[in-house]
Amino acid sequence: MSDPPVTEAKSGSDASRISELQKWLAARFGDAGKEVPDFEYTPRSVGYLHTLLNISEAKEKSADIVAKDFRRKAAEYRSQAARIREILESVGLAQDSLPSNVVGSAQVLANVANLLNIRDTELSSFLVAMGDISLRKSGVEEKRAKVQKESKILLDYTRKAIARLTYLKRTLAQLEDDLPPCEAQMENWKTNLQVMAAKERQYMQQCANYKAVLNRVGYSPEISHGVLVDMAEHRKELEKKTKPILDTLRSYQDLPPDKALAALAIEDKKRQYAAAEKYLEDVLHSALATSE
Known part of the structure; x- marks a missing residue:
């Protein structure tokens, strides 16, 4: 009596999941300007697609949170930039009133700061960044020297391998050239061996005949x-x-x-x-x- 309600509840759950998947697939393919392809909604495909749906929704929520944080920081940066601009204008250091060389130097300083990935233009920050770059440069030079050493070893191995390969190819060519005479010699030896085997059988028969003759005439080892x-x-x-x-x-x-x-x-x-x-x-x- 309790089995049918469970089956109905399970069927209703599958229908709701399929409906949810259809809406999600329509939205995703609609964003790409394509239509949802026809396929069969089997338990395996529904489970797989539902897992993708959950992962997609989780990533969308994470991306939305990050985007909101970036927008908030951008608003803060814009307000801070406006405040700094007002301060500079109040003291007569607005960008429009500065000489072109000063503006260029400031732009270069900003580009260097961005390149060094520092948040301010303090001298200590530049020194720390330069020290970090020097350390990384030393590490890169050590790795480069190691790689060059390994490359030299590999190049030496490669040259030796090429030399051995050339020697093997030359040996193979020589063996291929020597193969026909050797085969002819082998055939000659084979023929001679057959002749010798026939002679051996003949001599063994003659020896047996001679022994029979000696036995007939009464020969003894004495x-x-x-x-x-x-x-x-x-x-x-x-x-x-x-x-x-x-x-x-x-x-x-x-x-x-x-x-x-x-x-x-x-x-x-x-x-x-x-x-x-x-x-x-x-x-x-x-x-x-x-x-x-």
Whole structure:
């Protein structure tokens, strides 16, 4: 039962705020010679515009107060100026009766006072203002020297940066010039690498084939090159020892056949041949034992 009155009160409040905003917008746009643009009055826009309205009214009140104060001070200054003018005229120092150089000097003095932002033309006020200007001048000179120093440092940094940039650009140009030959060299190396990989596969296959052949013929690691060299040397020695025997046997072929002598000679040669074979076997066994 209590909800509808609240809703009605809220709707009435929104309608009053919208009406107030419409009047305010019409007045503001009317002062600018423009018409109020069409837009939708949503709760968000109404709240935002109402905040602007409050801020505008507060600033207008502040400006009105300041303007009234300025008008009051201006009236006071005008009355004071009239009173001073009457005093000057009473003592014969009116502006019209003064020489032009005096009027010019007074105008210059007034301009200097305005420039120094002082309210009177007393000597002490000028001295204080000049001292303040001197202090500010010293501060400005210090800041200027600091800025010049920083500018010099920045200029030095800028020159170094420009030099480095120039060096980098020159290096980049050189690298770009060297890029095509390097790419060609890389392609050549790539081709050579492919060829070497193919050769490697071929040599590995050949090595596997040779190992298979060695295994098939009964090769073992004990039969090394050194062992074969020693065996070859012993073979040469045996050939030297057996050659005279062979020569003797061949000479016997030229003799007339004698069965008894031939049998004796054959038995003797068989014994010598058997002794030579046993010596060769002993040498081979000793060579194999040494290699192990």
